[in-house]
Amino acid sequence: MRPVSYSRVSDVATAIATVAADPTSAYLAGGTTKIDMLRIYAEPSQRLVDINSLPIDHIEVQPDGAVRIGGLARMNDVALAPVVVDRFPVLSEALLLGASAQLRNMASMGGNMMQRVRCSYFRDAEARCNKREPGTGCGAIGGVNRGHAVLGTSPHCIATHPSDAAVALVALDAMIHVQNAAGHHAIAADDFFLLPGDTPEREHPLNHGDLITAIEVPPLAAARNSLYLKVRDRESYEFALASAACALTVEDGTVAEVRLALGGVATKPWRARAAEHLLRGAPATRETFARAAAAELAGAVPQPMNAFKVELAQRTIIRALETLTARGAVS
CATH class of the missing domain: 3.30.43 (Uridine Diphospho-n-acetylenolpyruvylglucosamine Reductase; domain 2)
Known part of the structure; x- marks a missing residue:
């Protein structure tokens, strides 16, 4: 080093x-x-x-019911905060499933939003990687790509986004608060993570010196009935092969509200808007859930070694929705 x-x-x-x-x-x-x-x-x-001495590590409830999480708040503190456990269990679960206790006690929420991909080609200084050296190519395309993305890919990059917490925050319509010398602005979580496109080296719409000061999660009644389902090769803090952050409300057997985002299968935390569109107002049945899941994965572009992720992601969506329905997401 x-x-x-x-x-x-x-x-x-x-x-x-x-x-x-x-x-x-x-x-x-x-x-x-x-x-x-x-x-x-x-x-x-x-x-x-x-920056560990900066006073931006608090977890505060805002007058409108939103929860503001400081950029330096530690992952474990957020995961165990009573207000997060009660109002946003999907975020608490995503944080607890995202890393060991030792890492959660050190890692900050702002840092988690900025973590780099776990692609082995990116982490190998001798490998071709457009994220590391733009224009050199993507070694994962045609290489060892079992863990790589099937959604949001480009000819320049198929690396999977690694964060679990970010998936939950995208599902919850969180806002990322950023400060720089010119002042303060907020970015929707779904816009904070960029698709690789032709510029895979650019992962966030930030400029040098921009500092994440807070993450604000808006009030959402459906979020009390939420979960984070993570499918992985092993139980011990492995990265997701597929995951789903889901919040669901059912009224009279019909989906009244749903929020859904996927992890482990895309180049960014993937808001499943096609699935959400089909689910709202539809019967809360396995058949409906399966149609919505299939619609969300219809645009998948798998590689030979990760084609299994298409079906795995669909099954993960269905299981998450069925689990919430059985748990009592009925109002």
Whole structure:
């Protein structure tokens, strides 16, 4: 690992000014991913600015009922916060299933939104990877791609987005609050994660020096009846082969409200809008769930080694919806 310099700041304005003034610098929060990236030369930063003293680690209920989660709030604190467990169980479950307790105690929510892909070609300095070196090609296409994406892919990248929490936040219509030298703005979670397209190296609509200060989850009655279902090769903190973040309300046997997002199968947390459209106002039956799942995966572009993910994702959607229905998502 190459040498890097280190400094510590204690207020947001100084943190932003410090990083924005130096194109070789980067924020350091929990460091659970950043250090890995430095070690494998996938992170070009030469200076780390420690922001752990910034006062942006609170979990607060807003007057309108939204929950505002500080960018430096630790994953475990958010997962176990009573307001999150009660109002947004899908987010609590996604966080608990996303990493070991040791990592959850260190990793920040803002950092989780910024974590890089787990593609083995991206993490191999000798492999072809358009995320690491644009224009070199994608080694996963035609290579070992069992864990790669079938939705949102491009000829330049098929890497799967790794975050579980982000899938839940996209389903819940969360807003990512960002601050820079010019001021503050908010980005819808679904817009915060970019499809690879022709620029797979650009994963977020952020500029150098932009700092995630908070994540705001709006009030949503259906979210009290929600879950995160994660299918993986092993139970012990493995990345998802397919996952579903789902919130559901059923009235008189009909789907009144549904939120659905997929993980493990797409190049970004995948909001399943086609499925949602078919589900709303339809009978809450397995047949309906199966039609919606099939419609969502109709545009999948599988590779030879990951074609199984198309059916697996559909089964995951159906199981999540059936589980919530049986659990009592009926109003």
